[in-house]
Amino acid sequence: MKRQIHLLGATGSIGEQTLDVIRSHPEHFELVSMAFGSNLDKGAAAAEEFRPSLIACFDEPTAQELRQRLRYKPEITVGSDGLHACAEAGKPGDVLVNAVMGSVGLGPTLKAIEKGIDIAIANKETLVTAGHLVMAAQKKTGVRLAPVDSEHSAIAQCLHGEKKDVSKLILTASGGSFRDRTRKELEGVKVEEALNHPNWSMGAKITIDSATMMNKGLEVIEAHWLFDQPYDNIDVILHKESIIHSMVEYVDGSVLAHLGTPDMRVPIQYALTEPSRLAVSGSERLKLWEVGALHFQPMDYERFRALQLAIDAGRTGGSATAVLNAANEQAVALFLDNKMTFLDIDRVVERALERHNVISEPSLEDIQSVDQEIREEIIRTYA
Ligand code: NDP
Ligand code: MG
Numbered sequence: 001m002k003r004q005i006h007l008l009g010a011t012g013s014i015g016e017q018t019l020d021v022i023r024s025h026p027e028h029f030e031l032v033s034m035a036f037g038s039n040l041d042k043g044a045a046a047a048e049e050f051r052p053s054l055i056a057c058f059d060e061p062t063a064q065e066l067r068q069r070l071r072y073k074p075e076i077t078v079g080s081d082g083l084h085a086c087a088e089a090g091k092p093g094d095v096l097v098n099a100v101m102g103s104v105g106l107g108p109t110l111k112a113i114e115k116g117i118d119i120a121i122a123n124k125e126t127l128v129t130a131g132h133l134v135m136a137a138q139k140k141t142g143v144r145l146a147p148v149d150s151e152h153s154a155i156a157q158c159l160h161g162e163k164k165d166v167s168k169l170i171l172t173a174s175g176g177s178f179r180d181r182t183r184k185e186l187e188g189v190k191v192e193e194a195l196n197h198p199n200w201s202m203g204a205k206i207t208i209d210s211a212t213m214m215n216k217g218l219e220v221i222e223a224h225w226l227f228d229q230p231y232d233n234i235d236v237i238l239h240k241e242s243i244i245h246s247m248v249e250y251v252d253g254s255v256l257a258h259l260g261t262p263d264m265r266v267p268i269q270y271a272l273t274e275p276s277r278l279a280v281s282g283s284e285r286l287k288l289w290e291v292g293a294l295h296f297q298p299m300d301y302e303r304f305r306a307l308q309l310a311i312d313a314g315r316t317g318g319s320a321t322a323v324l325n326a327a328n329e330q331a332v333a334l335f336l337d338n339k340m341t342f343l344d345i346d347r348v349v350e351r352a353l354e355r356h357n358v359i360s361e362p363s364l365e366d367i368q369s370v371d372q373e374i375r376e377e378i379i380r381t382y383a
Pocket of ligand 2: 149150151219
């Protein structure tokens with residue numbers, strides 16, 4: 001039977017690669033609903049090719065233009081109601097691939113879990129802002145929550161569904177576009193330089209997060225929730241080749257690692273098929289003799305300040321990680337808009353965390369209002 005897929009963020013980097021996976025295996029997967037923001041060219045092309053019966057887009061003008069472009073008549077909805085409609089359109093056994101960027105992904109994730117729909121989660125901001133709510137909902141309904149992030153997919157595969165006898169999760173970090181620069185050398189760097197990632201081609205926000213190393217910080221928090229491990233058991237090491245996607249160390253000192261060439265279609269597809277596997281067409285095979293050597297370095301937490309801030313926020317818990325995420329999303333948006341310097345990103349996040357009175361068990365409403373307040377404050381100061 002075909003797996004019915006609901007895809008949020010269909011026009012993004014993960015979204016397009018998810019469509020590629022569906023395209024390669026029409027006998028296994030079918031796109032039933034999809035959501036995108038305002039990229040009409042990509043959105044309309046995906047809709048025509050896959051003919052989902054329900055589509056959500058950012059706003060009414062985009063929806064009107066989409067209706068005119070399409071040669072068939074799907075139901076079209078807009079805004080966050082539209083995202084929720086796609087998330088709730090499925091039935092138990094379907095899967096929601098959540099590949100929107102940012103905390104806007106939280107509401108739809110919770111809605112889908114409540115309906116018993118499995119989740120393939122790329123949208124790490126969901127777990128960072130409200131991991132306690134997502135994991136509690138997942139436990140209640142028993143849906144599958146499969147990671148798409150390459151590090152977490154690697155860890156899940158090394159763990160094989162077991163939590164027993166684990167002593168450490170070891171996340172690898174490529175170092176991003178500025179790996180070899182000192183903090184001093186980061187003064188005045190341009191947006192285009194920061195967007196130039198050495199190993200992965202990704203959306204703009206996550207590429208900047210990789211350069212600040214906030215991405216790895218968000219991933220530590222994501223790993224804490226997904227694998228139920230305390231922060232003391234989660235390490236990060238620098239591994240510039242991005243060949244080892246992550247590792248698990250066991251109490252006897254054995255370390256299991258997951259290796260492969262950097263290709264996000266592999267973890268995306270595995271999140272849809274696990275524990276089975278299918279071929280990934282055109283994916284380059286790993287030839288270790290060509291790679292020659294793999295390199296590792298301990299992390300420098302002063303150089304990569306954002307990583308330390310994220311781990312500290314994770315340890316604080318409660319609303320601190322929602323503050324971290326909202327401040328970072330807003331700061332990165334302002335940097336991409338040339339309204340903030342690269343080094344300001346860490347500073348803005350740190351200041352937001354310092355000023356916040358932590359709510360220890362925040363509700364969804366608490367998280368949404370903290371998220372909004374933090375963004376508004378940063379916009380008032382910088383935009
Ligand atoms: P992109 O920026 O490439 O894509 C984001 C997608 O979300 C686009 O389809 C965009 O639509 C849509 N979108 C954004 N805001 C809204 C909104 N308010 N309503 C509806 N749709 C919206 O991001 P990525 O694909 O790179 O990343 C997506 C998520 O996956 C992030 O959480 C990221 O951290 C995570 N991730 C990404 C990886 C990668 O390799 N790219 C690796 C691991 C995790 P549009 O463009 O049409 O406006
Ligand atoms: Mg990752």
